[in-house]
Amino acid sequence: MIKLGFVVAEFNRDITYQMEILGREHAEFLGAEVVCALMVPGVYDMPLAVKKLIGRDDVDAVVTIGCVIQGETGHDEIVAQQASRKIMDLALEFDKPVTLGISGPKMSRMDAHRRIDYSKRAVEAAVKMVRRLKGD
Numbered sequence: 001m002i003k004l005g006f007v008v009a010e011f012n013r014d015i016t017y018q019m020e021i022l023g024r025e026h027a028e029f030l031g032a033e034v035v036c037a038l039m040v041p042g043v044y045d046m047p048l049a050v051k052k053l054i055g056r057d058d059v060d061a062v063v064t065i066g067c068v069i070q071g072e073t074g075h076d077e078i079v080a081q082q083a084s085r086k087i088m089d090l091a092l093e094f095d096k097p098v099t100l101g102i103s104g105p106k107m108s109r110m111d112a113h114r115r116i117d118y119s120k121r122a123v124e125a126a127v128k129m130v131r132r133l134k135g136d
Helices: 013-029 043-054 075-094 109-114 118-134
Strands: 002-009 032-040 061-067 098-103
Touching: 002 013, 002 043, 002 118, 013 032, 013 061, 013 098, 013 109, 013 118, 032 043, 032 118, 043 061, 043 075, 043 098, 061 075, 061 118, 075 098, 098 118
Parallel strands: 002 032, 002 061, 061 098
Antiparallel strands: none
16 A cells, blocks of 8 residues: 655645645545644645655655635745755655645735645655556
């Protein structure tokens, strides 16, 4: 069974809660298990938590779940770009999949509600990557 770790942002929790539930349901549907979940304040804070989970022997892949909504400045773009870049770097450093279930940037709150399925896609990508890297 594939073991997943989730890193979930608390910022915009009304949306990330729905994303987390959908992600957990999809993991179960795919025959994977979520062995741990770490809550972080926001998307910007994810890389440190990803690093903690990705180093665990009982985690085959890490799924990030977050939502970056556009504000009055370009802050949303900086947060999403920097977090996704470091998340990708960690996957390469540790040779384990880390998938991007983060919606945004340049997204309204309504857009975010329509994109809660990003977590499902991230879970699916994690499971596929683990299987393909193992040669299954």
